[in-house]
């Protein structure tokens with residue numbers, strides 16, 4: 313079995329929230345972010361009749377999970393895809409509407425630990441940042457090809473970086489002399505472009521690295537498409553749990569769930585017509601966080617925000 317380097321976040325809570333939907337014989341859970349299969353393995357063990365469709369865009373993660381989950385045999389179907397393709401993946405596997413969908417967003421510890429993938433600003437590595445190493449766009453290409461305006465937009469929107477314009481300008485000037493290939497070059501450039509007064513408020517490269525990672529992997533655009541698709545796929549009574557690790561993702565989840573759980577009746581209508589009724593209900597008030605004990609055992613849990621919804625039975 314694969315050494316579990318990635319501790320699944322809020323595992324017991326995910327099981328508790330999805331259990332009412334996935335306990336029935338023949339139930340299907342789509343784990344749209346299979347990673348190293350930590351959550352998937354726990355569900356397969358806890359629910360002996362459950363089948364899991366595991367999706368990940370990273371072929372390395374899928375190969376490691378395939379090994380880890382091999383003993384569950386035909387109860388597991390693994391597919392390399394992005395999670396917005398859930399409907400195509402289910403159709404391709406000849407499976408019905410799932411009773412559960414789980415998304416544990418972001419990168420896995422394995423991806424961060426593989427220095428060559430260039431996710432970390434604290435280690436020198438090629439500026440890659442692809443979760444799927446077969447896709448074309450890398451951080452190096454973005455830094456070489458995007459205009460100053462485009463770079464500013466990426467740093468501003470996806471990194472919420474106040475110095476987005478300053479960093480974009482410096483990159484465009486520097487790349488005339490030297491091609492940016494490594495994380496060390498980028499970290500040094502950002503440090504040099506950061507005014508001394510701001511040098512102390514966290515690592516200056518953190519937000520730029522986050523922004524590049526989001527752009528390379530189109531993370532927010534895919535998530536925005538994925539939630540309506542996953543909700544449409546869910547069986548009546550089915551439940552969906554999403555864990556986000558940064559505010560931009562959590563905002564998308566919050567807004568998508570709010571839209572799905574709201575009546576579409578025009579304001580002022582005295583009675584709600586059946587076709588306007590919300591098809592989903594929120595299972596939690598707001599987002600849930602990890603407790604101090606879990607954060608102490610697994611620092612990755614520190615930023616988690618968990619949200620959950622259920623598809624109502626009898627609302628078409």
Ligand SMILES: C[S@@+](CC[C@H](N)C(=O)[O-])C[C@H]1O[C@@H](n2cnc3c(N)ncnc32)[C@H](O)[C@@H]1O
Pocket residue numbers: 318319320321344345346347348349350351352367368369370373393394395396416417418419420421443531534
């Ligand atoms: C935080 S890890 C999941 C860890 C997993 N829950 C476990 O217990 O091992 C996130 C995984 O989602 C994958 N991923 C991220 N964005 C994706 C997307 N848009 N489509 C499919 N997989 C994605 C990453 O490649 C990574 O393996």
